[in-house]
Amino acid sequence: MNELVVAILLPLIGVGLIWALADGSRVVARWIALAVSLVTLYWAAKCVLAKTLPSYNIPWFTSTGVDIRFNLGLDGLSLWMFALSALLSVTAILVSWEAIKERGPLFYSLLLILESGMLGVFSARDVLLFYVFFEFTLIPLFFLIGVWGSEDRRYAAVKFFLFTLAGSMLTFLGMLAIVLLHADKNPELGITFSIPEITAGLAKYPLSATQQFWIFLALFAGFAVKVPLFPLHTWLPLAHVQAPTAGSVLLAGILLKIGTYGFLRFNMAMLPVGTVTCMPWVLWLSAGGILYGAFVALAQSDVKRLIAYSSVSHLGYCMLGLFALNPLGMQGGVLQMINHGISTGGLFATFGMIYERYHTREIRELGGLARRIPLLSLFMLLFTFSSIGLPGMNGFAGEFLILLGMFQRGYAQAPAFYQWQWTAIAVLAVFGVVLGAWYMLWLYQRVFFGPLKEPADHGADDHGAHDHAAADAHAAHGHDAHGHDAHGHDASGHDDHGHGVAALPPSSVRDMNAREFWALAPLVVLVFWIGVFPQTFLAPMQADINAVSTTVESAYAAHEWPVKDSAVVAGSLPSPSVAQPQPAALDAVAAETLEFARVE
């Protein structure tokens, strides 16, 4: 049987197994879920690592010229998100292991349904199939938030649901319009729903600029909510804060990327003219989201809400990269989709573990945890670094390509009218990196550094006490840290006298156990792998992304840009070209090329 079909069906078989075998036991249910998700991961990896990416295509719903197919396939745009969906599902199950105490079988069933939906979305090659999976991911997450969430779960779930649904209805209309208009222009295939066929067909017989514009807006409604693009983001912090850890991990890690993926797959590949028309607006919204998300994150007092707003900011980078519409930016944007999934998924997962121990999300109630839970703190630090784009880790590779791509778009490839604007957007986005470091390091400093501060009532629970034997040596980390010996360096620094570090008060809170370690370890490996060898991940997707970027760039080149006042043109940036070897000549070149309207 086809690997793709196996990977997508396996979680559903798992749901059947849970119903058949679990008999209300969360222990049985979680073991089944874990086993199934691991097998699914194996099959997903097999799909992604295959020499030729697998595909599967059977008729599904065919009558009177309508051709809807059960058409699955992976390509450069989707393969890593497909693999990441399978990986983060394992993480999500592991982080729920002890956290979910009620209605376990239902919870794990919903997680597996969600996994199936995510795998389906990224492998669907049929418009209707895509939309079915797209909505299919909505229901399980709605219940995950609404049933197992925190205090405001109902409001959050409803808001999430309605917001996304409202947008995606318009998206559906837009998709239908594409299908029908394509069938109209290119009748020999009948009314085909096949994404590759429509993409190819529309390349040959493009829709009119007006049609593209309106359909772009229709698709935009759903995808921009999903991303979420500023200012359509307000459902996200609420959903993240209220969702159980597994929900946050999958929401941040995968589900938001369905939006960016949709832009890439539909808007850019099928509606290049509409994309180019709307690009100036989308760029501003992305840059606005980057800064706005960062500023709002800076004002948070709740750890999960802070990370949620950081997602608004980071998804702004993804969108900025994609809408830079050049190979650098688009490849960076797709890479950043994966990166954000890993680092923010990791942040939510790690903080979820801490939440299990302390039952608070308030920053001011926590402090100095690096002494109490050094290993968890180390993981949090790694994901924090990854999130702020530290070189050698995954975030940097994506961010650098995005920012370089956007800067190139503004500085070297923009029409004169937009040159300053878009260069400014790139510079603002680079400034967002500074803000990103600020709020993340501020969070880390508050929660993990400084004197130990723990909420008073956390000891009553039994959390952290389980699984101890399995934690092997990791448990021994309890007393790491930096007390000093009698010889002299009590942790007082040089100008602070005699302030010794008090012995760690006894507590039932334990450091990471083996299960938690294995939930996060694969993500850390990916953090460094992508950071050090991004080419491994870029190489398989380059050809397909470049195909899309070529499509939009030709539309970009043909687009009629607003013309700038000739008086203002003289003040625009000089050309960055270096033509002549002599320095004197270089001056001349720079002076000559003041007038600038180059489109590559």
Place this chain on the structure above:
Amino acid sequence: MFNSIEKLMVLVPALPLAATFVTAILGKRWLKERSHWPVLICIGAAFLVSLRLLSLVATESNQPGVRAVEHTVTLGTWVLVEDAAKVDGAARDFVVDFTLRSDPLTAIMLTMVTFVATLVVVYASGYMHGDAGYWRFFTYVGLFVFSMTMLVSVSNFLLLYVFWEAVGVCSYLLIGFWFEKPEAAAAGKKAFLVNRIGDFGFAIGIFLIFLTYGTLNFHDTAGVPGVLGATRLASNAYLAGAIGTAIPLLLFVGACGKSAQFPLHVWLPDAMEGPTPVSALIHAATMVTAGVYMVTRCTPLYAVSEVALMTVSTVGGFTALLAGLIALTQNDLKRVMAYSTVSQLGYMFLGLGTGSLAGVTGGMFHLFTHAFFKALLFLGAGSVMHAMHHVIDMRRFSGLRHIMPWTHKTFWFGCLALAGVFPFAGFYSKDMILGAVHEKAHGHMNLYAVLYYSGLFTAFLTAFYTFRALFLTFFGPLRTPPEAHHPHESPRTMTVPLIILAVCAVSVGAFVELSHVYTLLWHTPSLTTGVVGATAAPLLQDHHGLEMHFDVAALSTVVAAAGIGLAAFMYLGKRTEAQTIAELTSTRRGLWGYQLSLNKFYFDEIYQVLFVLPLRGVAALSYLVDRYIIDALVNFVGWVPRAVGGLLRSLQTGMVQFYALAMVLGMLVLLGSLRLAAVFGN
């Protein structure tokens, strides 16, 4: 193996990296109090390898007819994006290879870094003894040495940026090493953020370089001339004009962050919260000189723009003066040294900004000598801290020469070198810088003349605050704070590095100056051709070095002597520091000046008011907007259909039904449109 430059230059960073892994994995459970051994062995070996590398590079550069020495070795590809840009109509890939390079500049930096690091690791094995985070400390140090050796070895702007930030992370981790201290945690964050602001400029500079030159490589690769490669150097094909000025200025923003220059200097003094060996290694000798290294490396980019050069000189000269003024009144021994470091780094930039061969050589020469004597002074301060049980306030102890003879003696050498007294190391390098600035002024009253006199005045300040620290700490009656139960001289693991560094503080300056080995630097590709490099060729031809400026030397010696004399007058007599201060601040102007210096010209407060609080305000405001405007609008939009469809809603019992309805409606729309399409189609 040891005759191949290519292999050696891979080995140098590989050794500390290996040590980092070993210590990180085995340190906690197995190595424990022995955690320094892997790091010590590997960094010591890396030093020997660097020395061998340096000698091979030197031999090669001494061969007749050899002008530029450059070796590169490519280990793999980091990123390759095809057809990413067009430069002069030709498509260029965005390709970043893992390429290491070796040339005299790199070899000198490697040798200096690994040498100081080796001594600091020996010292730290004594200083950090018994710390619960012992293994963690040496893991970080190993990681730092790896990153720093990579920083000076890579041959690509992007990788330079990578390791530029990597050393910043090590600095963050080590400043915050005692993280339960709120000050240490805050200082680490501050260092990181201020450096990020610098890197903001650096990154945009790198973007511009790529879009201008079509590559980020220093060296030439097949068909693509590198930014600092032989082809481009030979034809001096560097863009001038607005962008040609913007590129070096943006790079300099990065240098200002890393090398703590005004206005981004505020992080370095706070970084003293870290363990003292770290202050010596990272925040005095090596990491903070990365900016100087980068500007030296990019000399040809700076040479095209007089504005950029003047900016570098002015910022350097101003920072030197500013930090010198602040250092006058600080009571914390380590902070005096920290401001002194800021000031001396300013000197280096002052030299680099002259854009002349003498200035660049002087800047690098000062980097080299400063590494030894400033590491010595910091380690001496650490030795005092070790004895005083972490008290470092100079008002709380005095007369320590009686109990700490070795620390005291070696501290003298460091002070003399820093003050620039003949024949100590700092004398020669500072003289070369001031000489270059003097020459650049051409005897006219221009910017460089102002900088020359301000440099001389800074030399006076330097001599004064250095000896003030020396006298306050080691002279006067023996007093120790009560925390120091049993004040004692430090163990031999700490004094031996002090002695070795003291020997260096005496000798390296004279050795480098008199043997003219600094001419080795002129075989660095960036300094072989072009405006700066061209002046090296004739000097190399007749084996002359640069001329000593005896007039400048004499003047600066007088100035230094005056500073020392004033310090002796004020602090060696019967008067106490408190009395002196009382006298100084008796007049309003004196009080004002004293407060200004003591409070570091209120930079932290000014930045707080100008940047931090407004940005925090924007943050709070954004959150309010989010809650009460954007979300409220969303809720309003959500409320309208709900109000309209109130009747409909009463029929619903839950979301699932609504969803099912939505799906049915969707399917109806679908089928309806298919029907319509079929009708229209026919």
